Amino acid sequence: MRKGNVTGAKALLKALEAQGIEVIFGYPGGANLPIYDELSRSPIRHVLVRHEQGAAHMADGYARSTGKTGVCLATSGPGATNLVTGLANAFMDSSPLVAITGQVSRAMIGNDAFQEVDITGITIPITKHNYLVQEPWELPHVVEEAFYLAGSGRPGPVLIDVPRDVQQEEFSPHQAKFPQLEGYNPTLEGHPGQIKRAAALLKGAQQPLIVAGGGVYQAGAVQALRLLAEKADIPVIHTLMGKASFPNSHPLCLGLLGYHGRVAANTAVSEADVILAVGTRLADRSTGPLGTFARQARIIHVDIDPAEISKNVPAFLPIVGDAKGILIQLAGLLPPAKRAGWRARLEEVAAAHPLRGKLKGVSIPNILRLLRGLVDDPLMVTDVGRHQIFTAHYFPVDSERSFISSGGLGTMGFGLPAAIGAKVGNPGRTVVAVCGDGSFLMTCQEVATAVAENIPVVALVMNDYCLGMVKQLQDSFYGKRHESCRFGRNVDYARLAESMGALGVRVTAEGEIEPALREALASGRPAVVEFVLDEPANVYPMVTGASLLEYVE
Amino acid sequence: MRHTISILCDDTPGVMTRVSGLFSRRGFNIESLSVGHTELSGKSRFTIVVAGDDAVLEQVRKQLQKMVHVIKAWDIKPLEAVEREHALIKLEVEERKRAELLEVITAVQARIVDSSGPVWILEVTGETSAVDSAFNLFAHYRVLESIRTGKIALERGHSRMMKGQRG
Numbered sequence: 171m172r173k174g175n176v177t178g179a180k181a182l183l184k185a186l187e188a189q190g191i192e193v194i195f196g197y198p199g200g201a202n203l204p205i206y207d208e209l210s211r212s213p214i215r216h217v218l219v220r221h222e223q224g225a226a227h228m229a230d231g232y233a234r235s236t237g238k239t240g241v242c243l244a245t246s247g248p249g250a251t252n253l254v255t256g257l258a259n260a261f262m263d264s265s266p267l268v269a270i271t272g273q274v275s276r277a278m279i280g281n282d283a284f285q286e287v288d289i290t291g292i293t294i295p296i297t298k299h300n301y302l303v304q305e306p307w308e309l310p311h312v313v314e315e316a317f318y319l320a321g322s323g324r325p326g327p328v329l330i331d332v333p334r335d336v337q338q339e340e341f342s343p344h345q346a347k348f349p350q351l352e353g354y355n356p357t358l359e360g361h362p363g364q365i366k367r368a369a370a371l372l373k374g375a376q377q378p379l380i381v382a383g384g385g386v387y388q389a390g391a392v393q394a395l396r397l398l399a400e401k402a403d404i405p406v407i408h409t410l411m412g413k414a415s416f417p418n419s420h421p422l423c424l425g426l427l428g429y430h431g432r433v434a435a436n437t438a439v440s441e442a443d444v445i446l447a448v449g450t451r452l453a454d455r456s457t458g459p460l461g462t463f464a465r466q467a468r469i470i471h472v473d474i475d476p477a478e479i480s481k482n483v484p485a486f487l488p489i490v491g492d493a494k495g496i497l498i499q500l501a502g503l504l505p506p507a508k509r510a511g512w513r514a515r516l517e518e519v520a521a522a523h524p525l526r527g528k529l530k531g532v533s534i535p536n537i538l539r540l541l542r543g544l545v546d547d548p549l550m551v552t553d554v555g556r557h558q559i560f561t562a563h564y565f566p567v568d569s570e571r572s573f574i575s576s577g578g579l580g581t582m583g584f585g586l587p588a589a590i591g592a593k594v595g596n597p598g599r600t601v602v603a604v605c606g607d608g609s610f611l612m613t614c615q616e617v618a619t620a621v622a623e624n625i626p627v628v629a630l631v632m633n634d635y636c637l638g639m640v641k642q643l644q645d646s647f648y649g650k651r652h653e654s655c656r657f658g659r660n661v662d663y664a665r666l667a668e669s670m671g672a673l674g675v676r677v678t679a680e681g682e683i684e685p686a687l688r689e690a691l692a693s694g695r696p697a698v699v700e701f702v703l704d705e706p707a708n709v710y711p712m713v714t715g716a717s718l719l720e721y722v723e
Numbered sequence: 724m725r726h727t728i729s730i731l732c733d734d735t736p737g738v739m740t741r742v743s744g745l746f747s748r749r750g751f752n753i754e755s756l757s758v759g760h761t762e763l764s765g766k767s768r769f770t771i772v773v774a775g776d777d778a779v780l781e782q783v784r785k786q787l788q789k790m791v792h793v794i795k796a797w798d799i800k801p802l803e804a805v806e807r808e809h810a811l812i813k814l815e816v817e818e819r820k821r822a823e824l825l826e827v828i829t830a831v832q833a834r835i836v837d838s839s840g841p842v843w844i845l846e847v848t849g850e851t852s853a854v855d856s857a858f859n860l861f862a863h864y865r866v867l868e869s870i871r872t873g874k875i876a877l878e879r880g881h882s883r884m885m886k887g888q889r890g
Contacts, residue, residue: 294741295748299791302736319791349765353732353794477785 174340178306179204181343182270182332183212185313191241193217193232193594195225199245201272201285204337217594217623220615222249224587226256227613230265231588234574235549236595237390239266239321246272247285250331251292255581257327258296262578263411264388266325268316273302275335290331298326306339311348323356324475325388356474360491360499368446368470368487369503375444377466377512378404381427381456384411384577385449385473391494392416392570395448398501403509404446405516407435409456410562412449414573418566424516428456429713430559433523436711436718438516439464446500448472449493452483453578462717472496523711525563526723531680531704534560534632540684541565541602541630544691547572548600549592553585553609556638556709561604563709583612589627590620600628600691607633607657614666620696621671628690629698631663634706642708646722667698678702725754726780727799727806727876730769733792734760742769742793745786751775755808755873766794770875799876806876808854810847811836815865824864831857842867 176184182205186194193215198206209216219225222244229240244253250271260267274283290302299319301312309332316328372378386395392415399406399422406416407427416423425432427439436458439445445467450456452471457463463483471478471485472493479488489496527535534557541548542565550565552558552575567573574592576584589603610631620627640655664674673693675686677700690697711723732738739758746753754772761768773780780798787796799806812833816824818841828835828845831853837844847857851874858869 290737291740294737294744349733351791354791475789477782477789481782481785 172339172341174342176343177204177208177338177340178303178309178332179208179337181306181309181341182313182337183208183214185310186214186241187212189239189313189317194241194243195219195228195232195591196243197222197225197245197249199249199272199285201246201274201334202243202249202270202332202337203272204334205243205270205272205332217590217619217625219587219619221613222252223256223583224590224613224616224619226253226260226267226269227581227584227587228591228594228616229267229269230256230260230584231551231574231591232595233260233265233267233591234263234588235571235592237388237571238595239268239317240591241268241270243270244272245285246274246289247287249285250287250289254292254296255579257293257329259576259579259581259584260327261296261298263384263576264325265327266320267327268313268320269327269329271329271331272337273331273333276304276333277335279333290329293329296327297329300329300331302331303333303336305341306336307341307343307346309336310343311346315351319354323354357476357490358474358492358495360472360489360496362499364487364489365496365499366503368489369500371444371468371470371487372402372404372446372500372504377442378402378444378446378509379438379442379467380404380406381439381445381447381450381452382406382408382412382415383448383450384409384415386412386415386493387570389449389474389493391448391497394494394497394501396420398497398504401501401506402504403507403513405438405513407431407438409450409453409577410575411577413562413575414567414569414571415449417568419568424520426562428718429458430562430709430711431713431718432520432525432563433711433721433723434516434520436713436721437519440466440717440719441515442467445469446472448497449474451478451481454482455577457483458713458718459716523723526710527560527564528707532677532683532701533704533707535564536680537630537632537683537687537701538564538604541687544684544687545600545602548602549574549596551575551585551589551592551601551603553603553605554580554582555606555609556642557604557606557632559709582606582609585609586627586629587613587616589629590616590625593625593627603627603629605629605631606638607631607635607661607663608637610663611661617667617672617696617698618670626694626696631698631700632703633663633700634703635659636706638706638708641706642712645708646712646714663698663700673697675699676702724777725772725774726777727801727804727874728769728771728773728780728784728787728796729799729876729878730771730787730796731761731794732767732769732790733794734765734767735792738767738792741790742771742787745783746771746773749775749779749783751783755871757873757875770873772874799878804876804878806850806874807848808851808871808874810854810858810869810871812845812847812858812861812866813868814843814845814861815867816841816843817865820864827860831860833857
């Protein structure tokens with residue numbers, strides 16, 4: 171083994187410290203122990219998770235709630251494969267992550283060694299980029315480049331696979347020359363001519379509309395978007411990822427669009443003549459059947475990723491670049507306007523189609539209503555299922571980075587660990603995870619992490635003893651044959667939480683909701699509140715036909 | 724429709740997997756793929772021939788362009804490019820057909836690059852259609868083995884890549 175004054179592991183930690191990393195979510199194992207050994211001498215906080223998937227979701231929740239790149243660490247083989255769901259989740263929702271995995275020593279790679287897996291091969295389609303580090307002296311450069319890639323342009327996860335002997339080998343740092351990334355040069359400035367044309371298009375529009383995606387908050391463009399919408403008096407609808415991209419209580423906000431969108435939002439997108447879509451992939455959950463989507467509209471598509479332009483919906487006018495600068499310039503070119511007729515039309519639709527969820531009893535809408543009254547400006551994290559859509563509809567958030575959800579991948583089990591990561595990044599904010607019974611059980615072991623690390627998040631388990639979204643689909647499309655969607659009644663979530671040292675509260679009657687929420691929020695401890703729902707209520711509106719205007723509400 | 728996609732990229736491990744993965748995940752079968760070094764040190768050029776829906780392939784091209792190690796990916800129009808393919812064919816030569824075979828070799832502008840007793844190796848270079856024709860003609864003889872490189876292509880004149888570099 172070569173000699174020098176620094177090991178690969180030490181160089182890795184130094185490079186992470188140079189990036190200003192304050193926390194790593196991880197799990198040790200044979201192939202990453204040299205890194206852990208260095209971690210013991212580093213000021214970087216380590217959160218020991220109970221499953222590597224939790225580490226990836228925590229880093230993701232941390233990233234989405236702070237705007238900083240999240241870091242997770244796992245060992246080789248099963249440690250690395252357990253990260254896969256979390257990486258795919260971050261990739262789909264463009265969340266900046268750096269995942270570091272241990273790998274077997276270089277001489278053993280390809281020999282089917284113990285706990286060996288080709289994790290760079292496995293993660294090619296679900297990372298923005300990845301590295302298999304061949305030499306310890308590459309590490310400082312690789313780490314720097316990985317963080318640059320993860321956080322710039324369209325953000326995403328980057329994986330660094332480090333063989334164990336590379337972690338251990340010594341080398342003497344020197345100013346090695348590395349090739350520049352010629353092939354990576356994200357466009358940040360929007361084309362001025364395109365912005366001018368967009369302004370003209372919006373100026374001439376009778377029924378303009380803004381579709382706000384998650385890219386708006388990721389670009390720090392929430393205020394820029396609000397100022398533009400207000401100045402030009404343009405109604406705003408949002409995707410699930412874009413819920414915190416525009417203040418939900420704002421009079422211009424018409425709510426969520428898409429398969430489970432509000433009728434007013436889906437009407438607006440169907441009747442608009444010009445649509446300004448910002449930071450959204452216009453994914454299938456948002457558009458519904460493509461053949462009938464926004465047929466009246468010419469679409470101005472603002473996105474930092476040129477590969478998203480016209481991918482799903484043809485763009486009449488693409489603008490590639492950073493949303494913030496583009497929106498500020500666009501607002502500058504737009505004259506103040508009033509659109510009383512168009513606004514009145516949409517307000518009329520909104521008034522005719524209020525949300526019809528039950529605001530009494532032990533129901534998700536009622537729990538969310540009561541919670542809203544107790545906490546000012548919480549950071550809401552959801553799992554995946556009916557409770558997720560209920561939260562999108564019934565829990566307005568008005569400040570930036572206040573709503574985190576697994577949008578693209580729809581990862582059950584995301585909620586609790588993402589909330590833990592978000593709380594680590596925002597210790598001063600109230601962080602609430604809204605989970606279903608199915609999704610909570612997928613990663614519930616992370617309650618133990620929250621207790622051990624003293625991370626006081628509140629998890630609300632909406633227990634209807636079934637897989638609600640599956641049941642809803644079976645109700646609508648499979649003749650109400652509820653195959654494999656009932657869970658039985660054997661799990662007591664409050665006692666499960668207590669067994670791990672958290673506060674556990676069980677709610678079975680409406681009168682207990684508020685006291686239980688108060689107790690959990692005031693406890694200052696990780697808490698799990700189980701709500702035994704009156705009934706497994708379906709979430710509406712729900713598009714059932716060939717266009718966004720064919721729905722059940 | 725059939726497309727010829729040219730990619731200029733960093734010559735680094737894993738590029739091939741990344742590139743081919745974008746095609747395979749959409750169920751596209753790559754008809755031919757050739758890759759080699761270029762005039763730029765540390766850079767490789769791929770020529771990929773693939774058939775598929777035009778819009779989907781344009782999406783693939785954009786995704787190729789997004790890859791960190793890809794400098795430029797573009798869809799080459801056949802009329803604006805020179806395209807070539809190279810093939811080696813191993814034949815067993817029957818004495819009575821020897822003269823006839825030599826005529827065919829001359830006619831298709833093939834060359835004998837090895838003769839080990841009655842077994843010859845011929846090489847053919849040309850556009851894909853010319854190589855196809857040569858293969859058709861040689862099929863009348865005892866072909867033992869053959870291999871084609873797949874198409875390589877360069878745009879005529881100043882290519883878009885070069886314009887990009889100048890601009």
